[in-house]
Amino acid sequence: MGDFLFLELKKQVESILNDAVVSLGYEIDSLYVEASQHSDVASNIAFRLASKYRQNPKDIAEKIGNTAVIGNNSYIGKMEVTGPYLNFWAKRNYLDDTVLKIRKEKEDFASNFSSGDIILEHTSANPNGPLHVGHIRNSVIGDTLSRVLKHAGYNVRTQYYVNDIGRQIAIVSWGLKNFGFDESKKSDHAIADLYIRSNQELEKDTFKVQDIDRLMQMVENGDDDTIKIFDESVRYSLEGTKQTLKTLNVSHDEFVYESEFIRNGSVSKIIDELKSTGHTEIDNGALVVDLSDYGFEKQLVIQRSDGTSLYTTRDLSYHEQKSAESDRVIDILGADHKLVSSQLKATMNLLGKKEPEVVIFEFVSLPEGSMSTRKGKFITADDVFDKVKSQAYKEVDKRRPDMPADFKKEISDQVGMGAVRYDIVSVSPEKSTVFDWKKALDFEKQGGPYVQYSHARACNILKKAKTFWNPENSVNPSVLVEDDEVALIKKMAKFDQVIDRSAKELKPHTVATYARELADDFNQFYRYVPVNSAEDDEVRYARLALVDCARIMLANTLYILGISAPESM
RNA sequence: GGGCGUGUGGCCUAGUCAGGACAUGGCGACAGCCUCCUAAGCUGUAAACCAAGGGUUCAAAUCCCUUCACGCCCGCCA
Numbered sequence: 189m190g191d192f193l194f195l196e197l198k199k200q201v202e203s204i205l206n207d208a209v210v211s212l213g214y215e216i217d218s219l220y221v222e223a224s225q226h227s228d229v230a231s232n233i234a235f236r237l238a239s240k241y242r243q244n245p246k247d248i249a250e251k252i253g254n255t256a257v258i259g260n261n262s263y264i265g266k267m268e269v270t271g272p273y274l275n276f277w278a279k280r281n282y283l284d285d286t287v288l289k290i291r292k293e294k295e296d297f298a299s300n301f302s303s304g305d306i307i308l309e310h311t312s313a314n315p316n317g318p319l320h321v322g323h324i325r326n327s328v329i330g331d332t333l334s335r336v337l338k339h340a341g342y343n344v345r346t347q348y349y350v351n352d353i354g355r356q357i358a359i360v361s362w363g364l365k366n367f368g369f370d371e372s373k374k375s376d377h378a379i380a381d382l383y384i385r386s387n388q389e390l391e392k393d394t395f396k397v398q399d400i401d402r403l404m405q406m407v408e409n410g411d412d413d414t415i416k417i418f419d420e421s422v423r424y425s426l427e428g429t430k431q432t433l434k435t436l437n438v439s440h441d442e443f444v445y446e447s448e449f450i451r452n453g454s455v456s457k458i459i460d461e462l463k464s465t466g467h468t469e470i471d472n473g474a475l476v477v478d479l480s481d482y483g484f485e486k487q488l489v490i491q492r493s494d495g496t497s498l499y500t501t502r503d504l505s506y507h508e509q510k511s512a513e514s515d516r517v518i519d520i521l522g523a524d525h526k527l528v529s530s531q532l533k534a535t536m537n538l539l540g541k542k543e544p545e546v547v548i549f550e551f552v553s554l555p556e557g558s559m560s561t562r563k564g565k566f567i568t569a570d571d572v573f574d575k576v577k578s579q580a581y582k583e584v585d586k587r588r589p590d591m592p593a594d595f596k597k598e599i600s601d602q603v604g605m606g607a608v609r610y611d612i613v614s615v616s617p618e619k620s621t622v623f624d625w626k627k628a629l630d631f632e633k634q635g636g637p638y639v640q641y642s643h644a645r646a647c648n649i650l651k652k653a654k655t656f657w658n659p660e661n662s663v664n665p666s667v668l669v670e671d672d673e674v675a676l677i678k679k680m681a682k683f684d685q686v687i688d689r690s691a692k693e694l695k696p697h698t699v700a701t702y703a704r705e706l707a708d709d710f711n712q713f714y715r716y717v718p719v720n721s722a723e724d725d726e727v728r729y730a731r732l733a734l735v736d737c738a739r740i741m742l743a744n745t746l747y748i749l750g751i752s753a754p755e756s757m
Numbered sequence: 758g759g760g761c762g763u764g765u766g767g768c769c770u771a772g773u774c775a776g777g778a779c780a781u782g783g784c785g786a787c788a789g790c791c792u793c794c795u796a797a798g799c800u801g802u803a804a805a806c807c808a809a810g811g812g813u814u815c816a817a818a819u820c821c822c823u824u825c826a827c828g829c830c831c832g833c834c835a
Contacts, residue, residue: 218775220775220777222775224778225778225779226778230778232776232777232778235776235777235815235816238815239814239815245815270778271778272777272778273777273778314835351835354834354835355834355835356834356835471832471833472833473833474832474833475833476832476833485759485831486831486832487832488832489832489833490833491833492833493833494833496833498832498833498834498835499834499835500832500835503835522829523761523762523828523829523830524829524830524835525829525830526760526761526762526829526830527760527761527829527830527831528830528835530761548761548762550762550763550828550829551828551829553828558828558829583797584797586797587795587796587797588795603797614770614771615769615770616770616771618762618763619762619763619764619770620762620763620827620828620829621769624769627768627769627784630784631797632769632783632784633783633784633797633798634782634783634784635783635797637797638783638797638798640797641795641797641798642797642798644795644797645794645795645798648794648795649794650794651794652794653794693774697771698771701771701781701782704782704783705781705782708782711798711799712799714794714798714799715792715798715799715800716792716799718792718793718794719794720793720794721793721794735794756795757795757797
């Protein structure tokens with residue numbers, strides 16, 4: 189029947205509609221088949237044909253309804269014409285196949301339908317301090333997206349681009365030389381202290397700014413001692429960042445260092461390539477690229493008048509490398525990169541290279557304004573995680589007072605981080621948000637913990653059935669006829685569409701919405717349909733199989749969201 | 758000044774790109790439910806005509822125009 193369920197059903201409806209439309213002599217570009225609240229799938233194609241052919245949409249819908257032929261060997265059970273709408277319902281075998289398929293394929297259900305190599309860059313925060321609540325929006329979006337794309341079948345490599353050569357690292361290194369390193373603190377926090385303190389010093393005494401310029405020149409000229417201290421600064425900062433990301437359940441396959449591109453000659457290579465396009469010129473001693481063909485009024489500076497390279501230039505080299513090593517390049521970037529990323533895309537295009545697909549997310553600000561590492565105005569991710577986890581501990585303690593402390597600790601860590609990740613990923617990236625402690629610590633209903641709880645409930649039912657039911661036993665899914673059972677099965681069947689769309693549109697938040705809906709349907713079922721106490725054996729076993737399917741799907745959805753799925757909580 | 762993004766019940770939010778059948782869900786409020794599988798659950802009530810105004814269309818939260826508000830950005834920082 190194909191690899192899909194909902195998508196297969198949709199395809200079949202499109203197919204019979206297309207046959208009907210063609211045989212009636214109409215021409216149309218799309219069949220407008222979508223999921224509907226009135227049926228399983230519906231089409232409003234009659235409206236489109238009505239305006240095109242100047243006929244009554246109801247008549248057209250009627251004609252199509254009379255012409256369309258539903259094959260026996262399909263998922264479509266019923267077609268109904270409701271005024272101008274064409275409604276379709278799935279047949280029983282659609283539900284049965286869904287249950288059987290999930291039981292058979294488990295976490296591989298609706299996966300591996302795409303292929304190709306993707307390099308996905310995310311987080312890439314400057315190594316001059318700890319990650320703050322804005323950075324982790326990048327991490328969560330990037331990590332979730334990489335999980336979605338992997339499930340879809342892509343070979344995804346995630347990269348963190350380390351800016352180890354910029355001005356702010358020079359400032360940190362200057363501070364490290366002058367003030368020393370505070371061993372008592374988490375390394376990235378100690379680096380932030382140095383960065384903030386150094387900035388204050390530099391503001392007071394502009395003479396010292398020359399020190400920074402000198403450090404930058406020395407590092408670009410390959411001075412060993414300077415490189416060493418830069419590396420040390422970066423290593424300290426990154427060490428802390430990696431810990432933070434680990435707590436968030438985020439990991440990168442590779443860390444790519446910006447300085448590499450200067451030292452291995454790629455930067456000078458790309459400058460030559462740009463020159464040979466004929467679109468560069470010298471402006472006040474600096475080398476600039478003319479992007480007016482791409483609608484940019486201002487020229488892009490790629491080399492300073494003192495001959496040193498800029499971030500932009502090194503980023504071009506980095507993208508040249510990514511472009512060569514993969515089929516698709518995806519960047520997750522904050523809203524402040526909108527302009528530079530479109531300039532980068534234009535320049536890549538000018539060079540005749542693959543452009544990155546850029547996912548932009550809007551800013552996270554504080555109630556008192558935007559964050560700034562330099563001014564020390566930020567809330568660190570570590571701080572949020574700690575507070576959320578201890579709040580979660582209180583919640584667990586309240587509900588499961590008799591459980592041992594290590595259970596409470598483990599569950600509260602999972603629930604706390606689940607709440608954080610869900611909270612971040614569930615809002616679409618293009619919305620700017622304001623961080624609010626009260627909201628962060630309030631485990632609002634129907635967030636991460638809600639989905640986790642639904643999963644734990646499913647596990648609990650199965651645990652209770654262990655003595656008399658084996659998940660490997662074959663069952664007859666056709667006895668699952670209650671409304672709540674059918675609704676749950678249909679929701680699970682739609683997983684293929686969710687992954688497909690999320691991967692195509694690079695929108696991770698749709699998976700969060702789906703997770704919530706799936707949990708809704710499961711809880712509904714849980715409330716109204718008895719499983720272990722069902723009177724009939726065949727029914728009980730089929731329901732256990734359904735619970736097992738729900739367990740698999742909830743766990744899988746949580747996995748894609750990077751949230752752990754506790755069996756008990 | 759210009760560019761990009763956002764504006765949905767008291768608060769947060771889905772839906773907007775591919776216009777259609779009663780605008781999604783939560784928080785908060787109010788009223789209930791321990792129903793045998795964990796009440797981090799479930800049920801019900803009140804509450805938005807989708808920033809404002811115009812336009813296109815048989816049909817607009819969704820497309821176009823204008824205005825307002827907020828956020829981000831605008832060449833030798835990263």
